[in-house]
Amino acid sequence: MQIDGARFLKDLHDLRAIGASGIAKGVVRPAYSAADIAAREWLADRMRDAGLDVRFDPAGNLWGIAKGKSLLVGSHSDTQPEGGWLDGALGVVMGLELARAAQEAGGPAVSVVSFQDEEGRFGVTTGSAIWSGSLSLDHADTLTDSAGTSFATARAAMSHLIGDFVDPAQFSGFVECHIEQGPWLDEAGQSIGVVTDIVGIRDMRVTFEGEQNHAGTTPMHRRRDAFQALSAFNTALNDRLRNVVTPQSVWTIGHVSLHPGAHSIVPGKVVFSMQWRDGDTARLTRMETVIRETAADVADATGMRLSFSEMLGLEPVAMDAQLRKALAQAAQQIAPDRWREMQSGALHDATNVAALMPAAMMFAPSINGISHTFYEDTHEADLLCGLNVLAAALPALAKAGGGS
Amino acid sequence: MQIDGARFLKDLHDLRAIGASGIAKGVVRPAYSAADIAAREWLADRMRDAGLDVRFDPAGNLWGIAKGKSLLVGSHSDTQPEGGWLDGALGVVMGLELARAAQEAGGPAVSVVSFQDEEGRFGVTTGSAIWSGSLSLDHADTLTDSAGTSFATARAAMSHLIGDFVDPAQFSGFVECHIEQGPWLDEAGQSIGVVTDIVGIRDMRVTFEGEQNHAGTTPMHRRRDAFQALSAFNTALNDRLRNVVTPQSVWTIGHVSLHPGAHSIVPGKVVFSMQWRDGDTARLTRMETVIRETAADVADATGMRLSFSEMLGLEPVAMDAQLRKALAQAAQQIAPDRWREMQSGALHDATNVAALMPAAMMFAPSINGISHTFYEDTHEADLLCGLNVLAAALPALAKAGGGS
Numbered sequence: 001m002q003i004d005g006a007r008f009l010k011d012l013h014d015l016r017a018i019g020a021s022g023i024a025k026g027v028v029r030p031a032y033s034a035a036d037i038a039a040r041e042w043l044a045d046r047m048r049d050a051g052l053d054v055r056f057d058p059a060g061n062l063w064g065i066a067k068g069k070s071l072l073v074g075s076h077s078d079t080q081p082e083g084g085w086l087d088g089a090l091g092v093v094m095g096l097e098l099a100r101a102a103q104e105a106g107g108p109a110v111s112v113v114s115f116q117d118e119e120g121r122f123g124v125t126t127g128s129a130i131w132s133g134s135l136s137l138d139h140a141d142t143l144t145d146s147a148g149t150s151f152a153t154a155r156a157a158m159s160h161l162i163g164d165f166v167d168p169a170q171f172s173g174f175v176e177c178h179i180e181q182g183p184w185l186d187e188a189g190q191s192i193g194v195v196t197d198i199v200g201i202r203d204m205r206v207t208f209e210g211e212q213n214h215a216g217t218t219p220m221h222r223r224r225d226a227f228q229a230l231s232a233f234n235t236a237l238n239d240r241l242r243n244v245v246t247p248q249s250v251w252t253i254g255h256v257s258l259h260p261g262a263h264s265i266v267p268g269k270v271v272f273s274m275q276w277r278d279g280d281t282a283r284l285t286r287m288e289t290v291i292r293e294t295a296a297d298v299a300d301a302t303g304m305r306l307s308f309s310e311m312l313g314l315e316p317v318a319m320d321a322q323l324r325k326a327l328a329q330a331a332q333q334i335a336p337d338r339w340r341e342m343q344s345g346a347l348h349d350a351t352n353v354a355a356l357m358p359a360a361m362m363f364a365p366s367i368n369g370i371s372h373t374f375y376e377d378t379h380e381a382d383l384l385c386g387l388n389v390l391a392a393a394l395p396a397l398a399k400a401g402g403g404s
Numbered sequence: 405m406q407i408d409g410a411r412f413l414k415d416l417h418d419l420r421a422i423g424a425s426g427i428a429k430g431v432v433r434p435a436y437s438a439a440d441i442a443a444r445e446w447l448a449d450r451m452r453d454a455g456l457d458v459r460f461d462p463a464g465n466l467w468g469i470a471k472g473k474s475l476l477v478g479s480h481s482d483t484q485p486e487g488g489w490l491d492g493a494l495g496v497v498m499g500l501e502l503a504r505a506a507q508e509a510g511g512p513a514v515s516v517v518s519f520q521d522e523e524g525r526f527g528v529t530t531g532s533a534i535w536s537g538s539l540s541l542d543h544a545d546t547l548t549d550s551a552g553t554s555f556a557t558a559r560a561a562m563s564h565l566i567g568d569f570v571d572p573a574q575f576s577g578f579v580e581c582h583i584e585q586g587p588w589l590d591e592a593g594q595s596i597g598v599v600t601d602i603v604g605i606r607d608m609r610v611t612f613e614g615e616q617n618h619a620g621t622t623p624m625h626r627r628r629d630a631f632q633a634l635s636a637f638n639t640a641l642n643d644r645l646r647n648v649v650t651p652q653s654v655w656t657i658g659h660v661s662l663h664p665g666a667h668s669i670v671p672g673k674v675v676f677s678m679q680w681r682d683g684d685t686a687r688l689t690r691m692e693t694v695i696r697e698t699a700a701d702v703a704d705a706t707g708m709r710l711s712f713s714e715m716l717g718l719e720p721v722a723m724d725a726q727l728r729k730a731l732a733q734a735a736q737q738i739a740p741d742r743w744r745e746m747q748s749g750a751l752h753d754a755t756n757v758a759a760l761m762p763a764a765m766m767f768a769p770s771i772n773g774i775s776h777t778f779y780e781d782t783h784e785a786d787l788l789c790g791l792n793v794l795a796a797a798l799p800a801l802a803k804a805g806g807g808s
Contacts, residue, residue, distance in 0.1 A: 003409055120668075149677055182621035199620065215656040216603065216681050217586035222773075227638075227657050234635040252619040253631050254667050261659045263607055263677040264524075273667040277620050345621040359571070368627075371618055374668070376622040 001105035003391045005384045008097040011046065012383070015077070015093060016085035018042060019238060024373025025085040025309055030128070031117035032060065039077050041161070043092065043114055045138040048165040050100040052112065056161040057090040057283035058137055059130040063166050063255060070109035071173040071398050072097055072357075073390070074350060075178055076118035084179070084376025086383075088118055088349075090364060091177035094396040098394065099262065108398035111171060122151040124201075128349035131165065132356055173323055173358040175397055176350045177386055179378055182367030184342060192331045192339035193363030194324060198351050199248070199343060200284050200316035205309035206295055208233075210302065211270025212260065221292070224303045226270040227258055240294055244286050251276040257347045279316050279343050317351045320401065322400035323360030330393035331362075335385055350400040358400065362386060405509035407795045409602055409788045412501040415450065416787070419481070419497060420489035422446060424623055429489040430778025432711035434466065435482040435521035435530070436558040443481050445565070447496065447518055454504040456516065460565040462541055464520035467570050467595055470499040470503060475802050476575040476761075477794070479582055480522035480531070480753060488583070488780025490787075492522055492753075494768060495581040497793055500504060502798065512802035515575060519753045528718065532753035536760055550747045557802050575706065575802045577727055577762040579801055580754045583791055586748060587773030591779065596735045596743035597767030597791040603652070603747060604688050604720035604771025606678040609713035612637075616664065628707045630674040631662055637702040644698055648690050652747060655680040655691065683720050683747050726804035727764030734797035735766075739789055762804065766790060 019028050029036045040062045047064030055063040062077075077093025093183045095112035102110045116127030122143040129135035141152035155162075160226030180186075185193050210224030234253060241251065255273040276287050292308070299306035324341075331339035342363070350359045366384045367377045422440030433440045444466045448458045451468030459467040466481075467647050479495025500517035506514045520531030533539035545556035553779075559566075566732035589597050614628030638657060645655065659677040680691050696712070702734075705711035705757040746767070754763045768790045771781045 002600065054791060055483055077458050177807070180621070181618050182623075183626065201620070212485075213773075214585050214750060215679060216586070216605070216751065217775070218654070218773070220654055222587060222649070225656075227660065228642075231635045231638040232808075234632070235639055238632075247623060247625070250619065250622070252667070252670060253667045254619055254662070254669050254671055256631065256660050256662050258660050260656070263656070265656050265658050266656060267658055275667050276618060335430055345617060347620065368618075369622070371621070373616070 001101050001391065001394070003097055003101040003387060004288055005387060008093060009380060009383065011096060012085070012089065012197055015042065015089055016041060020355065021082070021332050021374050022232060025376040027079050027083050028081065029079040030081055031119060031121045031156050031279045036078050037158055037329065037391065040114060043077060043096070045308065046096055047112060048369060050096065051103045052099060055163055055166055056158065057128045057131065058162055060155050060158045061127045061131055062114040063110040064096070064099060065166065066109040066111045067172060067347050068109050069072055069172050070111040072111050072113055072174045072195065074113035075115065075176045077114040078117055080372045082248055082318045082372070082374055084371055084373065085177050086364070086376065086378055087371065088178060090179060090383065094177045094359050094390055097387060101391065102394065104342065109392070118349055121145045122154070125347055125349050125352055127310070128352035132352035134352060134355065137165040145389050168356040170358055172398065173320065173400060174350060174353040174360070175323060175360050176201045176348055176364045177390065178348055179371060179376065180363040180366045181346050181371035182366065185340070185363060185365035186338070186367055186369055190338045190340055191278065191365060191382045192332055192389055193342045194327045194339060195319050195344045195361035195363060196324065196341050197279055197343055198348060199277045199279045199319045199345050200314055200321045201275065201277045201283055201289060201347060202311055202313040203273070204311040205270045205271055206265070206274050206306045208299060209269045213266040215264045215266050218266055222292070226267045226304065229298055229302040229304045230270045230272060233295055233301060236298060237294045239289060240290050241287065244290055248345070249276070249278045249287065249346065277345060281315055300374060314347060314351055319360045320358035323358050323397055326393045326396035326400055327360055327389065329396065330389045334392055335387045362390065405505050405792060405795065405798070407501055407505040411786065411792060412512050412791055413498060413784060415497045416489070416493065416501060419443060419446065425486070425778050427778040431483050431487050432485065433481065433483040433487065433525060434485055434616055435525045436561050438675050440533045440538060441562055445679055447481060447500070450500055451516060454500065455507045456503060459567055459570055460562065461535065461569045462564045462566055464559050464566070465535055466518040467532045468500070468503060468516040469570065470507070470513040470515045473511050473574060473576050476515050476517055476578045477776045479519065479580045480519040482521055484522050484523050484602040484776045485677060486749070486776070488775055488777065490583050490777065490782055491782065492582060494583060494787065498581045498794055501791060502794055505795065506798065512798060514798070516701060522753055525549045526558070529753050529756055531749055532756035536756035538756060538759065539553055571803065572760040576802065577724065577804060578754060578757040580729060580752055581766045581768065581794065582752055583775060583780065584767040584770045585750050585775035586770065588773055589769035590773055592740045592744070594744055595739045595769060596760035596793055597746045598731045598735055598743060599723050599748045599765035600745050601683055601720055601722045601747055602752060603681045603683045603720055603749050604685060604752060605679065605681045606688050606692060607677070608715040608718040609675055610678050611673065611675045611711045612703060613673045613709040614752060617670045619668045620668050622670055627670050630671045630708065632781055633702055633706045633708045634660065634674045634676060636706060637699055640702060641695060641698045644694050645691065647661070648687065648694055652749070653680070653682045653691065654749065681749060685719055696719070704764050706732060718755055721758045723764045724762035727762050727801055729763055730797045730800035730804055731766055731793065733800065734793045738793045738796055765796065
């Protein structure tokens with residue numbers, strides 16, 4: 001089987017022209033935007049050219065399906081509002097080139113997917129969550145983006161393309177290539193990451209309510225300042241988590257909303273996001289306990305009313321051992337000592353697909369570890385290395401899942 | 405001279421019906437709103453009934469002017485978006501009753517003012533700042549409120565009422581009555597506060613810029629999280645200020661804006677408000693030094709870029725000694741041992757007027773120390789006590805400034 005690296009790179013660059021930001025190699029292709037739909041139609045044409053049967057499902061996931069039992073390869077082609085050119089598009093175009101080369105060579109059968117709204121305009125990995133059954137289409141239709149647009153309204157923009165859901169039973173397994181979005185491969189000068197598992201996530205909003213008051217006439221000792229409670233909580237939490245976490249554990253306060261948010265008013269209320277991730281479900285639960293206890297202690301000490309939103313989460317997922325082994329052996333063959341096994345700290349569509357079939361992931365390095373910006377990039381030599389590893393692994397990947 | 409307490413209380417209750425919130429005794433009369441303008445027209449009618457010459461100046465300040473040299477008494481009748489019924493309206497209606505009683509008694513001459521936008525929809529004590537010359541009308545016209553409306557557009561809603569500015573030389577002095585907006589009088593069971601001085605204020609925005617990154621793939625030790633920098637700054641500042649401040653000093657972080665403000669993104673930037681107040685200019689400066697040095701130290705320690713906005717401020721202002729003495733003697737006569745001398749932690753129009761003429765202030769108690777909410781209130785016995793003190797002080801107040 002003969003893959004064509006130049007054709008693969010040309011497709012990546014042609015694709016990034018759709019919704020190009022004009023800044024660096026950046027792309028603006030949020031899920032269901034005109035640019036996202038145009039990119040999906042362009043990908044559909046390439047899939048047809050490759051002899052695949054093209055389908056769009058009700059969530060807007062794009063499928064290029066090979067005959068018979070096939071290995072599914074892909075990722076997503078939607079981007080963050082300020083996105084990079086590779087991110088998930090890399091995995092989709094890798095799947096396209098692999099399927100194309102396999103068709104030309106007469107097998108093994110490779111199908112391609114570009115999942116919709118992986119970046120979570122509406123949910124978390126929305127398109128693959130719907131396909132895998134963890135999110136119902138009816139429930140998804142009620143979700144809204146930050147501008148208040150409903151998922152039902154957004155996906156209607158693709159109604160002229162949409163058909164039925166695709167039967168997962170026709171796929172022997174799923175392999176997703178993606179950029180690492182972290183620093184480890186780039187720092188080590190390595191080209192390939194074979195993912196061992198995808199971390200789990202917990203996410204909720206925490207509210208402290210104190211007393212709104214005049215910032216001139218309220219003495220410090222009489223204040224019940226919600227921002228001061230947040231700061232005390234953050235300081236205590238960083239200290240108390242030390243005995244619980246590992247170097248792979250992360251926790252983030254990324255959103256803070258103070259009420260009323262005026263220079264001259266002691267803030268009476270704060271709502272903030274509390275998100276944490278780890279590869280071990282038990283540790284996620286221990287972190288949750290520390291977070292809830294610390295918030296309660298700070299609320300008691302500072303005279304705040306405390307409340308928590310519903311907690312959302314995804315469990316850690318281990319990658320399929322056989323598929324992992326196939327990728328590792330190919331990596332060692334193509335890039336000896338320039339690859340590693342590693343955990344994924346980011347969520348991916350593979351988390352959902354793993355509920356349906358054996359799933360595995362491979363990472364390409366992110367220069368300086370940055371992603372979700374216009375400046376995200378990967379050396380083309382590493383992109384080609386990843387494609388070659390995938391091609392070398394294909395026979396074993398197809399056999400592992402019992403594909404043709 | 406015979407004041408009429410029932411007439412005074414009826415006017416206060418009639419006034420609060422204009423823009424009544426329907427919640428407790430709350431009022432919604434933001435500067436230049438229809439309710440604010442209606443309230444000013446209602447007050448203008450009462451001033452005419454009292455035999456005063458009614459004028460509106462270009463800023464929308466309302467004047468009821470007695471013949472000859474007169475003592476100016478008043479405050480403001482605009483409110484916060486969620487305001488109380490007394491706040492500044494108390495001082496305006498007290499001035500109205502005092503002027504009315506003085507007219508009936510044939511002197512001393514009392515004029516009345518309701519300044520515009522004391523609550524700072526556009527600036528800080530905007531109407532009195534323009535009249536006192538600390539803010540030019542041209543500059544004020546360029547200011548916008550939080551909805552983006554310009555001051556020029558807002559004051560145009562009063563154009564049918566507006567005439568020239570009023571000559572300050574005709575006033576012998578200014579006395580402003582206002583609710584305390586703090587807990588001290590209420591806690592001590594006292595009825596009257598005679599203000600010694602109004603604190604100064606410093607206000608600026610501080611920006612920390614770190615690195616925006618993925619909240620799943622960026623290890624804790626590699627993050628440059630702007631929220632963490634803010635939290636570290638707040639903790640260090642509270643500690644370092646202890647050796648500088650007095651129990652009267654206050655400092656507040658009331659507004660925090662995280663960028664991009666997403667659950668799954670390590671915040672790369674925070675802009676927050678830093679405001680502090682004290683009665684001593686030198687201490688305000690020492691606090692500024694601690695604030696700037698602490699921010700610089702935290703920026704160094706956490707790898708942030710640090711920047712400060714222009715710093716705005718008003719200097720502390722001492723109340724006129726003769727006017728203060730007149731109020732204190734009347735307070736001791738009317739409410740022996742139920743009054744105190746005290747500092748004002750809130751800004752007031754008197755801060756601006758003091759640049760033009762002798763100025764003094766008197767406070768009524770705030771039940772539970774609350775203000776700028778619908779639930780702000782004062783016992784009517786205390787309102788009447790304040791009016792009686794002002795009436796008893798009037799001869800000395802008029803003489804102090806050389807009024808007729």
